[in-house]
Amino acid sequence: MTSTETRHDLTGTVVGRLAALAAEIRTTGLPAELRKDVARRVLDLLGNSLAAHDQPSARAVTEVARNWSGAAAATGIGTGERFPAATAALVNGTLAHSMDYSDDTHLPSVLHPSASVIPAALAVGEAVGASGAAVLDAAGVGIEIVVRLGMGGYDEELGNSEFFERGQHATSICGAVGSAAAAAVLYGLEAEGIADAMGIAASFGAGLLEANRTGGTVKRTHCGWAAHSGVTSAEFARAGLTGPPTVIEGRFGFLHAFCGDRADTAKVLDGLGEHWELPGIFFKPYPCNHFTHAGIDAARALVRDGLDPADIVEIQLGVPNPVLRTIAEPPASKAAPESGYHAAFSGPFTVARALLGGSGLGVGHADFTDAAAKDPRTLELARLVTSYSDDRCDEIYPHQFSAVLRVRTRDGSWHEARVDHNRGGPANPLSDDELTMKFDLNVEGRLSPESAAEVAGTALALPAAESLDALMATVRG
Structure with missing residues (x-):
């Protein structure tokens, strides 16, 4: 349901335009080549997640998740269990970010968007019985929102992200908002509700980068918490909670709060709906920064x-x-x-x-x-x-x-x-065969070759899948 309070006019606001794109994509769908691109990212994420179960961060988060109650609605990858959607997003986002291998990278924002958005989309998509195409559409637009918010904090003169200059983990900060958009789309919210979900999530995203310099495993949980925040925000919006209409560009809004006067709102909206950043996001061939x-x-x-x-x-x-x-x-x-x-x-x-x-x-x-x-x-x-x-x-x-x-x-x-050109990017891409090889390397010793081939084939066939049931059954463990 939606809130009965007087609605704010979202016309011309940044969150309003982002939400309108998300609502439009739910109706029209992504172009076929973009759906295929997102399906490749799903395969990439699943392999890294299955490989991460021995990591301390993954064990810790999964242990905590098992103590949380709620309806068993979505798969915790490799756990053999199902959790409430937001909890599954937390577990799977942590798994995805624990090995520094599935972190596809957008440049020049230097964000890793899929590790939060795809776990959120998979969790909600499984919970509501969405088709593979619907999940890919929601994830694709969520990823686009993440990197566009990141671009809003990129300073051309500085040659770097203002988020990073301030020690902030833009991947999780922006990831919560994109995850909320993806989840809200799959929950069937209209543009107003999608905007509310993003507005709520803007208060929940967080992450500091000090662990990169001096140690600690907490950074591995950032994308899990972003995915969890996104799904929770969409659930709040679904229940009637609302967000501020100027949450992105306002004086105390997202970009100014995190990036100050160096924020550039225009970059968030430049070519929105016409030019997609999504296909230019780099895959990682190696499990390291x-x-x-x-x-x-x-x-x-x-x-x-x-x-x-x-x-x-x-x-x-x-x-x-x-x-x-x-x-x-x-x-x-x-x-x-x-x-x-x-x-x-x-x-x-x-x-x-x-x-x-x-x-x-x-x-x-x-x-x-x-x-x-x-x-x-x-x-x-x-x-x-x-x-x-x-x-x-x-x-x-x-x-x-x-x-x-x-x-x-x-x-x-x-x-x-x-x-000069990174392997895995548009100028030096990884083929489907190379991505499948990466998946096989990730799951070696965890899945049989036959099971690995089944997962890879099912993931790449998501654009035509009636639901996520077959895919998630193969990775549940």
């Missing part, structure tokens, strides 16, 4: 050209200046990360593993265990890495996370590889 990927690819290129890691005496890693704080500072801890999780945020460590051969599609889960983080040969190479700000990388950032790797060998010669 996206800032490290170009360095990995540069290392792999040098090895393919015949470089012998045993001959290396010096390594220089050039990256965009804003990236240094995440993957290179403080230098001592990045050269010798305290755990496998921290290793995934280290430029020196990831370059070293790639030089030594890595695993999976280049580097894989085996490279980020706690044992791998203590591997003497890897740490010896990582200590040789000096990270610096490269001018060309600064020019490209944040439209690409580029890198240049320069290596000096014992004979005094230098070897260089520069990567």
